[in-house]
Amino acid sequence: MTETWSPTISGDAGPKYRAIVDALAEDIRAGRLTPGVRLPPQRALAKQLNVDLTTVTRAFNEARRMGLIDATAGRGSFVREHLPNPAEVRRPDPSGSVDFSMNMPPQPIAARLAKRMEAGLCRLAGSPGFLDRMQYQESAGNMADRAVAAQWLGRRLGSCSVQRVLVAGGAQVVLAAVLAAILKPGDALCVPTLTYPGLRMPAERRGVRLVPVSCDEDGLDPDAFLKSCTADGPRALYVVPTLDNPTTATLPKARRERIAEIARTHGVAIIEDDAYGLLPPEAPAPIAALAGDITWHITTLSKCVSPGLRIAYVAVPGTNEAVRLAAELRAIDMMAPPLTAALASHWIAEGELDAIVAAIRQENGLRQEVAREVLRDLDVRAHPYGHHLWLRLPEPWRRGAFGAHAHQLGLSVVLSDAFAVGPAPEAIRVSLGAARDTETLRYGLSLLATLLAHPPGAISTVV
Template sequence: METWSPTISGDTGPKYRAIVKALAEDIRSGRLPPGARLPPQRALAKQLNVDLTTVTRAFNEARRTGLINATTGRGSFVRGHAPNPTEIRRPDPSGSVDFSMNMPPQPIVARLAERMETGLSRLAGSPGFLDRMQYQDSAGNMADRAAAAQWLGRRLGPLPVHRVLVGGGAQVVLAAVLAVIFKPGDALCVPALTYPGLRMAAERRGIRLVPVACDEDGLDPEAFLESCKADRPRALYVVPTLDNPTTVTLPMARREQIAEVARSHGVAIIEDDAYGALPPDAPAPIASLAGDITWHVATLSKCVSPGLRIAYVAVPGTNEAVRLAAELRAINMMASPLTAALASQWIADGELDAIVAAIRQENGLRQAVVRETLQGLAVRAHPYGHHLWLRLPELWRRGEFGAHARQLGLSVVVSDAFSVGPAPEAIRISLGAASDAETLRYGLSLLATLLAHPPGAITTVV
């Protein structure tokens, strides 16, 4: 692939940016596969008839944004199978790496800033734009609900618009769903390790959380059955695909068993499908099996960007939609009409699919870095996810490890944040906030080094 020749003649911006843009497009299209070696900078400059400094600046920008890796004496490679560094290097003076915020990465190939600029410009020039800037129905206007039904329908099957609502992020929607279903003191079944945002919302409403045992395949249907008999819960909360924090995806057979148990005991299901759009082969959502008892919540924050703050929810029926709309109005009035309109436009023209595909690809590249740097450790991960679950070696306790990690400028989330009951010696590591591959590799390598030493040897590690 050292004969790679980017096309930059039609680009009116700076030439170094045109090279980076062409590189990103060729990576996204597959023309440049992971591990491909790029031409030497001097040869590429001669080929393109530009200054060497232009190519150098382009390669530096591509490396900074995580498109390529470069090793002195070996050349530049498309990320994925580039040579490993032989030592931990600090990528910036601060040395801090955030592994705590569970957000999708924002790779340059997603062209998020460019797509937002273009999309907002189109919206501003469209008929009725000023109407979009007024107060909207708390369930979302009909155009946005139709777009939401189209997006959800790809995995759930055809959905009537009156069963689909638009909310200002999953946290708002989950709080509203809890308000519709529960009274203080009611029981909610949750996995023994569960999403902290759900825990917080439930505890604020005085809802009693009932932990349900899980195994390697996720929530145990037999344990759920026993909880239904003993605790008479009003609902079950579950993240069926790429569970947060464990990364487990429930097999299809288990989803069917859970739906059957819930239906036979009159228990609603709150299906938090935050990551369902990421794996190309994810099993069908529970709502596709039991839509009449399932509240299906799908946020764009975990598969596109937290800045959109848009979540779609499919409810069991018309009555539930009316009640949920009232709660959404009380909690948050409405989702942002501007970001809702942008998301609808992206669904219609395929831009949302392209962004998700780019993030899926980036997650795969970052998971390759995980496999390289955390070999031999008890890591559970998914090839298309942007978080992982790590069981600590016996020599470490979670609180102590978290404190030592902070001393090194690394922020992780210990298992206490997720545990409903006794907490295991484990941490969640989120991969999306790291700005590029070099930063991610540095942080993970430092974590691996820390894990390999007993707590008393920490000063030696530093």
């Protein structure tokens, strides 16, 4: 049944989309809109309320994020049959602090992560051989999990044999293991001038020599990489090809092909950290799809589902490399967590993982809209579906002073020093996923923008 819904929109100051959401929530709570009722088409509602279509679209997107409605392409939007328990709705942090430092995916209600985890674990607990999952597993991963991972990775990498795929307890563990498997102390490793700290730390501990390679707006510069291959004799290259951390750059297809060609010509292994590759609805094929024989491809569920799963998948060049990596994984971490590995396999097989990623992708899009609106006057690089952005500080701000003032306001950000291999630019990474909801995010970003709008000398302890 289609409801002729006529919301009452307050004339008070504030975003019109928020007033529509508030009216929808109130009418559902009061029983004026019942579960399963189809809402009016967005275009019709916009005409009725005399607002832009984009305002209604934004309101419906926010209502979906809050778990109030469901939408199906071609059918429309419906009041949810099972509304979220009020205890599940994430409230703003009463302390007023906002964490922009932890680069994690948001956890929207629409992802139903807790419910999916509960249902998945219950199903696993009732399955034959469940107690076998409670025992020690092979360091390369349970063979059933490896088979599921190989098929799943094959969607993006092409045909991928199970012997070349390993399951591990997170990408951080894999990076340390890969470095130990292919590099000796003193070997040169090419890295972008701004590089993920989770790679820098194990490389430096192993005594690997980091060679910075310049980048531009499209990511790693192939010509600079070629010069480094000639001058520095690197054994490997590390690259985040899609939604680079921290710069958000994505390597175009032609650049990936050129980098692979240079690496093969000079005998350089490629460590491809594809942590964010699932987030864009369309992205160029991973480098491993172009040069699987020289690429160690790593993808993790920490950045597209939840860091709590501690599951990463690795596709290595061949079976010999798989044996070497399994030995290093055993020495570092023994095995991937068996229960979450099994849960991830279940979600992949049932299509649940795709649904979770889609919900997080949509939430990222909403959060990036907020960031574009609030930070519109600042020098920001971002991707529409990523959960971080790269912000260059305006003059006369310097990153040290900005970090201290932001901390006083309850805002935690990551300064460029954490990423720089060499001189650090005056910039910060701002991660959007840890904020509890879009209102908390807007509050924190507004504080950040207000801080940057004033010269450092005009700031005491509070803006």
